Amino acid sequence: MFNASNLINEVLGAGSGANMQKGKDYLSKNAGGLAGGAVAGGLAGYMLGSKKGRKMAKKTVQYGGLALVAGLAFKAYKNWQGGRPPGQTTPGQTSAPATSHMQSSPPPISEIPSVPRDSAFAVEPETENSNCFGAALVSAMIAAAKADGQIDGAEQDAIFAKIDDLSLSNDEKAFLMDQLRRPLDIDSLVALAQNKEQAVELYVASLMAIEVDNPAEQGYLGMLAARLSLEPELVEHIHGSMAEAALV
Template sequence: MNLGSILEGLMANQGRNQGPFGGGRPGMGGQPGGLGSMVPGGMGGLAGGALLSMILGSGAGRSRGGSLLKAGGLAVLASVAFKAYEDWKTKQMPNPNQANLPSQPPAGSGFHLDEEKDKDGNEMGLALVQAMISAAKSDGHLDSQESARIQEQIQQLSLGNDEKSFLLDLMAKPADAAAIARLPRTKEQAAELYVASRVAIGDVNTPEEKAYLDRLIALMDLPGDLVAHLDTQVDAVGKTVAS
């Protein structure tokens, strides 16, 4: 499957299709200075009107998640997870005042999307998309009528059959933390999938969302202090890019 095509489909009707890093697949690749030096907007307003925004829903927390993805695509999820993971490993305190988007993870770090495969041997980016869609369904805002509407939009996208089938299959499935928890091969990948899930949910406002994340944490065996770092980093960076 072509991850780039899937991302372009999710970000459909955005105007320019140029990736936010200056070309190539959206959210992959890079440019000097890393994510912190990038000017958001290469793909237009991800949080306004795109297919992905239909999936994520509305609300301040989800708007911040959309802004975060607009700023860096899937690669920003890996960067946020990498920064939190490194701080956790070096026993630094979580920093709620993170001023900039963290830099891209270096090669060999376990967080570089171009290098990583999930447990099924697929690109890690596909696992992140799965995690986001599953988490977005956890509060029930995507009822059968809304899911059918999104499936109709997917059918109209200029995607290959494999890419359409992948997205349609995800939309047809209920939220399933256990299925997402089976995807990571490493603790680093588990951290990335948790970040993707938190970004998709935004602010945790319902018992269903909290229960979903708690189950994901337990099944992926993420330490509580690492989760605190990941939560703090997601919230801090989300507020920064939305301001």
């Protein structure tokens, strides 16, 4: 079986099973944040640096990676559908916003909403193979991490070594390595979204994987939003929800 839940947890640095419980125990004793160690590791921590990696790991420990992506996407989409003003974004902004364009960060939200089981935002955690949407979310994260062109051959080899240490099956490790080897292909990524809800989730996963602190990453997100046919106001809601969750 291909466990997309374990895969995304490992990528975001929270691990699974016993490691996940250790992370929760750590958080209960250290409410101020993560000091390091396995909980702050994972591919996200390696590729994004300790600050963003720890943010991802902390939230993933609390909610689980699939629930985190789905919950943030669900929240942003419902707020957009309800006509609510985007949180903490520049009024009148019409393109995919970057963190540098956003106003002062709002207070972190206490909870990320749960997604109903019958919702189109729900992601199957375990399937027969990697042809599942949970794996697509990981593909989106890796593609976004490649957007600035900074993952060269040496870094890729180091990431492969990191993958060997993850608590994943051989199929799951092979999937990660294949995604890292592949050239950046936004057309193939966009084709993985079968509906609007999944398009929002792919964008959320992509935004989670990068700091958005250079023109290449900003340009990539703008192109991705356009190719996924996401309305500018919806994109603002996504960035606003991420800011409320203290993930940008």
